[in-house]
Amino acid sequence: MAAALLLVSVAALITQITSADVNPGQNAAEHTALCEIIKLAAKDANPESASDEATEHYKKIIKLNMSVAPPSWRAMFFKDNTATKPNSKPSDANVKQAMWDSTWPTWLEAETQLRVNSPDKDVEAAGLAHLSNRSRAMAAEAAATYSAIAPDSPNADKIDNGKAEETLAQAVYGEKAAQADQPTANKVLSTSATHTRDNVCTTTDTNKLQAMLSAAACLCHKLAASNTEGACGAPVQQATGWTDTTTYPDGADLQVLVKSCGRTSTKVLKGSYLKAKLNNLLNLIKVKGADGYLGSFINSCSGNSANGLCVKFTGYAANQDSTIKALPGYSPL
Template sequence: MKTLTVASIWLLTIGAAANIDRGENRLEHAALCNLVALTDGTVDIPVVPPVDLTTCQYIQNLNFSAASQEWQDSFYKGDTGKVHDDAQPYHKAFKGHEIYWAGWKAAAAAAKEQTPEPAKKEAGVLALSAATRQHAKRRLQRVAEAAHKLCTASPALSPEQITLDGSKELTKIKAAVFGNPAKDRSSATTNEAFGATPGNARATACAADQANGKAKTVAALLSCICTKGAGTATAANPVCTDKTDGSTGWQEGTGPVPDTDLRAVLKTCASGKGQLITAQRLRAAVEAVRTLMTEDSGAGYLGKFKSTSCNGSSGNGVCVSFAAYGTGPADAFAKLGWPAQLTKLAEDMEDRKTAAAASAQSNAMLRQLADQARAVVDEAEEAAASQRDGTITNGKTKSNVKTAPCSAKTNTTCTRAGCKWEGTSETEGACKPKDREGQTVTEAAKETQCARHTGDRTACENDKTGDKQNCAWRKEKDKDPELENEMCRNGSL
């Protein structure tokens, strides 16, 4: 039986330490495989919703409906009802008419369209009285101006960002991985992965560079850090996984890595089918590779480097070299080319996402402005009707006329009248009396007045206007939750 001497054990330890061990490039393999998995996914290009032009025109139509008759008539050719093609001198007198003309013209055309009245009302084309116009005009102009700014704002995107397409961007990712966007794990070739036949010297081919014949794609990088050495190179134990060695190996000094061995490495990467490729995922994939870089004597390396070169030998290096890494790490890493391309795509996707959120918010604000504009018209119609019926004189309610019942058409006017609004928006809903059905605001005020005398029967019974009793100490007559309690209540009921 043979025994190992201390010296022989020491020599074996030194020999083992001098060689590249099994699995030393597992992390690099995993990081690069993340990029390969991207080729199976779907690029998530955020959709930027278009400006809600229908709502824009609705607000503009309401604004036009409230304009003076002189202003409305100025848009038509005599009595023909046909709109002028271009702004007239009358319109040009208004500052900024150039940017407003298209909207003005469209509103004028909508006013003359031969469409059913309900459809016109739905589009914001209304036949308003002169009094209603007077009440609504100024407020509607302010709403329309705010809407115009939202309707004419453009997303801050470059032409390239506007035309981003998921399918086209995926072809760019595939080109960065395989060298040819039409290839995949099963059809990739060595020549396309390296841009040309990489030559016989593995150390020369496994140098990061966008030049043809160099390690310029993800597939080429995987070959350099995983495929076993052969020929003059002493093969290391499988440095990535057992399946990445390939069958033939890279014959150093004889020829490039065979296509079959290149595909063997690619097939060890997990599938990314069904996954969305987001900007965050792109950035993370690039960063994962960059953080695995190491430096030795001013040169950078991806994969295990021992000495001399990345020739695939267990005593030298199974790696990719980056020249001048020590003086400029970012520039050296950029020699791969594809990191900058994927980072730019991530930036474009992020800008699209920001623009999409801004556009959605603008459209939501437009809908709010449309509700506000409709509420302005409703309030103006109510004010005009009040003036016409003589219920308001010099801005004050006549003392001998009760407040109108709760029939307001908007939340604002309803609550202002002392009623409650039951609805989902400013204009969608119903105005109803508070407390007892049919109670007028005047009666509610009296209840408030009498409530001041709670607990003081004498003060309650002495609350009069001349001989008329304002308050009375009594039980409620109907519908009060405190039917059994005597208290100071409205004396007119």
Template sequence: MKSTMLEIATTVILTTAALKQAGAVSDGDNAAIFKHLCAALQLADVKPTFEPPIQPKMPEPLELYILNMSIAPKDWRAKFLKQDNKATPTPAALPADEKDEEVKARWKTWADTAVFLATGTNEQTIKESYRLTTTTDAQIEAMRATIHDIVETAHDIYTDTTTKAQTAPADDAVLQKEIAEAVYGEEKWAPNTLNALKVLAGADTGYTTACGGASSQKPQTTVAGTILCVCGTSAGGSKKPCNAKQATETAWGASNIPDAINWGYIRTICPKPSNTKLTAASLKALVTAAKTIANTQATDVFIGSEGENNCNGNANGACLKVPNAVSSGTMKPDAIPWIAELEGIADKLAERDDWNNEQRRKTTAFNDLISRAKAVPKRAHYFFQFQKTAKIAAAGEAREGKVSKADCK
């Protein structure tokens, strides 16, 4: 009797284990991972905005170039203007025999600056701005070297390529497009009907073919494709693997993905947000959570119905199989492309901090140089005024020191 009961108990345990390992899909099987999939799906419900915004690139210091040209010797300025048409200022062409690389690189800027100053009242305006209207030739001569150094410093800052963040980061439109493509395979926002060619990265087909890992379709390419496998049920099925309280199952057709009505059942358990604001940190947190949805078996990756190795959406698992996606016990970086793409977008957002800091640094330095340049004429004026006063005083002292015949009377 004891032997018989032991045999029965053993049979029950093994049967239970077998059923657990290869049981039919149950309602709510994938609820734990669906919250991460839903968060990813919601990224493309409305066009997201991003923080921080991109700081404008430091402007080219044209004002300082103009200032420098305005106090340059006349013969030097004349080189950059065609002399045969003085009525209409026209830039001179770079001399064919010019050998100096810096001159060749900056000729157009200098010529454009010379034309600007020779046009209308532009020269008068810049001189009024920098209090140069009453300066003497001697004062101009005295300040040239200082102004030149300020301008060259501004030019060096503007053209500096040694610091990081020299290339402007991806703008909002680029990141929005990449997010939509990671979610839906195309730039669509909360579409009611899914495009099988895009979400499956392959031809339309039934559940087992698309999700079982043995065909050319790759639903793991997109968030929507992944959700169809994890939350859907094969044709004729009635299970709701992502939410036991879901009103109606998301059924695939015999040879096609769920239609608009069935996809709508997914959206009832993953509501659309009214707006989405993303930072590098928030997107990285979402990616980190998304990486937990996968489990591995030998060299294969599975998403959903943990423990199952057959994804057919009904008798076996509601899951997505990605074959040959594990190497040396580690999931390959591109095993789930949409996760890799979102991670890349998070990195691009993080690059904005470096860029913004660099542009703020440059702009602050540029504004400081403008202030310094405006102070130079003032110093030159007072310096020469001091010299003039000192000379007058010295002349007076000399006269007072002389004794005339009249003084001796």
């Protein structure tokens, strides 16, 4: 009897799983991943200040190298044995090396520190008097590597927060001037009588989705002809459905999506944080045939529970990088 009940239960479960319908909550993981990006645009963006650690490390390497340089080399940077009469450029030391012009100030600073701060705590801590030839070579390699690095943007520590907010708003809402929680429907979605949901939710279509928020609409907004409510979870339910070429999500519907994401507690936006959130989203793309799909796909992204609520990445299997860039808002971020 128990075995018979077990078989009935398994059969019922298989019937449910293979019913070829999108079920409530089936896109919850994708909704959460999209929300991690969407809610960043609902607050002031404070980019992380640029770090100058690399420059300081480089200067320390130069100083350590200078401390074990031959006396004749170190003597070039001053007119005498004091630290008060520097040779500010190679020509002042009767040196004709045009390639040294850019590095001379750093060398001079290193020698100045060694003369003023004698003994120098960094030099003592490094124990360079006992440095092996291998270690000396590694230090030289580190200095060469730094010299080959392209310089940072000028005034990188003074990023315009307004520009960062505009970039996030453009990526999420499809417009730079969008206010938090007040998306404009025709900026988020291509709303026209000839634009089907399947077209809008395909990244390569002429009428494709226009912002990250439109991707959330493709995954979460119910179709009027479908009984699928809450595909992204209980908090995401709209008053009206998204009917092909007739009724599109309006501002109120899109506000429901934004508010379902909640707020972020992130006070300082780091590039590494944003990159991680984007990667979390992209890792949810599934491949079927030649294409990739974000969300639940059966045979299309039309919004019907029997077909799928998703975003289609045409040609994803063959070229993931270029296909991903077709997702609106991805490249600016």
